[in-house]
Each structure stands twice: as C-alpha cells, then as structure tokens.
Amino acid sequence: xxxxxxxxxxxxxxxxxxxxxxxxxxxxxxxxxxxxxxxxxxxxxxxxxxxxxxxxxxxxxxxxxxxxxxxxxxxxxxxxxxxxxxxxxxxxxxxxxxxxxxxxxxxxxxxxxxxxxxxxxxxxxxxxxxxxxxxxxxxxxxxxxxxxxxxxxxxxxxxxxxxxxxxxxxxxxxxxxxxxxxxxxxxxxxxxxxxxxxxxxxxxxxxxxxxxxxxxxxxxxxxxxxxxxxxxxxxxxxxxxxxxxxxxxxxxxxxxxxxxxxxxxxxxxxxxxxxxxxxxxxxxxxxxxxxxxxxxxxxxxxxxxxxxxxx
Numbered sequence: 001x002x003x004x005x006x007x008x009x010x011x012x013x014x015x016x017x018x019x020x021x022x023x024x025x026x027x028x029x030x031x032x033x034x035x036x037x038x039x040x041x042x043x044x045x046x047x048x049x050x051x052x053x054x055x056x057x058x059x060x061x062x063x064x065x066x067x068x069x070x071x072x073x074x075x076x077x078x079x080x081x082x083x084x085x086x087x088x089x090x091x092x093x094x095x096x097x098x099x100x101x102x103x104x105x106x107x108x109x110x111x112x113x114x115x116x117x118x119x120x121x122x123x124x125x126x127x128x129x130x131x132x133x134x135x136x137x138x139x140x141x142x143x144x145x146x147x148x149x150x151x152x153x154x155x156x157x158x159x160x161x162x163x164x165x166x167x168x169x170x171x172x173x174x175x176x177x178x179x180x181x182x183x184x185x186x187x188x189x190x191x192x193x194x195x196x197x198x199x200x201x202x203x204x205x206x207x208x209x210x211x212x213x214x215x216x217x218x219x220x221x222x223x224x225x226x227x228x229x230x231x232x233x234x235x236x237x238x239x240x241x242x243x244x245x246x247x248x249x250x251x252x253x254x255x256x257x258x259x260x261x262x263x264x265x266x267x268x269x270x271x272x273x274x275x276x277x278x279x280x281x282x283x284x285x286x287x288x289x290x291x292x293x294x295x296x297x298x299x300x301x302x303x304x305x306x307x308x309x310x311x
Contacts, residue, residue: 028127032056032059036198038295055083168180
C-alpha cells in the first residue's frame, strides 16, 4: 500500500508539472501500448493539454495482433484522434521515426501557435501511462536526427522517469525540443479488467498487484480467447484453468524451487510459484505466447461496454 501511495503521488506531481509547463508547449505526443489501445489511457490528459494538437503513438506494435487495425483507428477517431501511428520504438525503425517530426510540424502549423507564433522552435510534450516506451521514442528520434546517444533513461519497470525533464533537443531542421514526462496514470482505475490489463502490460509495477494474480488473469484471458500457445511453451499436456496446477508444473519443469527450513531443523523443498508466475508473465511480455490484442472486446458493436470500461 505504501508503494502504491508513493507511486500515485509521483503521477499526481507529474500532472501538476505538465500543467505548469503547458503555456510553452506547441503539441502533444501521447504514447500508449498497442496491445491495449483503449485500456487505461488517462482521461485527465484532455483537461491538461487543452486544445493543443496531438499525436497518438501506439508503441510495442510488434507484440500486438493488428488484424483489426482499421477498426481500432475508427474507434480512436471517434475519440478525436485524427493522427495515430503504430510503432516499435525499440526497433528504432528509420521508416517510422523519420515520419514523426514532419507529422508533428504539420499538425502544429495547421493548428496555429498563437502566443508562440513568432518562435522558430517547436516544443513537444511526450506523455502517457508508465512503461509504454516514451523514453525509447525520444531516444530513437534523437538518434535519427542528431546521431546522438540516449538522453533519457529506459527501463522495463513502470515509473523509471521520475520528473519532467528540461528540454531535450531532438532535431535541428526544424529545431525541435521534446519534454519527457513521468508516466502519468490516474490512481483510480475504475475497472478490474482495465487494471489487470495495465498490470499485464507492465504499466503498473508487478508487486503492486502480485505476480500470481497477474498470471492468473493472463491464463483466464488466453483460455477465453482460445490462445493455447502456453501449453507447448511450458511443456503442459493440455490446457488448464487452474493457475496453481499450472504454476506447480512450470516450477517443477523449470527447476524453480524454494528451500524451506522445517520445525525439526531440517530442510524441505517446494515449488516456487511466484518464480513460475514471473516466467509466465515474461513469456507474454516478450511475445513468446504470440501477438495479442487485449482490447479486442472493445471493438464490439456495443459501445456501452466501451464507454463503461474506458471512463
């Protein structure tokens, strides 16, 4: 609980820092996980950024099942997102990265800059929930245009960026600066489903939810969607809906055991279920269980469900 409160305070501080800097911001890039294009995107952003032009980059697209990409774009357009890009920022694909600055320049010029109309540089804020690849995006742009090294830390855990940084120069023609932001996630996740999907994609720190609980939700989702790749991956004989049974078998197969002292002074060994759960989660996050679209149910015709989960 203490860690969650501290985590929430960091995100609230990030929102306040963003609001204080907005008068000098020309445009917004929001980064989110392509596997959850609707889940968990912070509704408070629209109040923070005002009417500034914005671009949505759905990162980690290499891990996402995008057979419904056009339907995703249509649903996002109804939300007001006219500019959406799918990307894998860690891959640092030149074809993708070289499109970002021209797109940002175009959208800012179309919208007008009012109080900054005489300025020659562009100031862009990169924001989003934790661990969706904001820092990887900034570093990729900086490398593409300046051939420079990393300007901001990259990590596999949520919350690596802890404060709003000073301007980071990423391009000289046109002169473009980016401000990185801490991952900003509303402390009040209104749906268990949204919370579990965020946790599964590592936008919440694992220990705040529990590796065993995250693995249990993953098993539920895989079975529900007839995704049984985990059977072969973990050497099981058949699909199962019993997470404890599955984790015990994985722990035994992978030799993940705990040494426990007995009351008689000796030792006994038991399967390490948390270690097994971590293996399951890692396999999902690295794509070893196949490409997925966790928000596939949001694309149903019933928009009532969509509004309920996303609000």
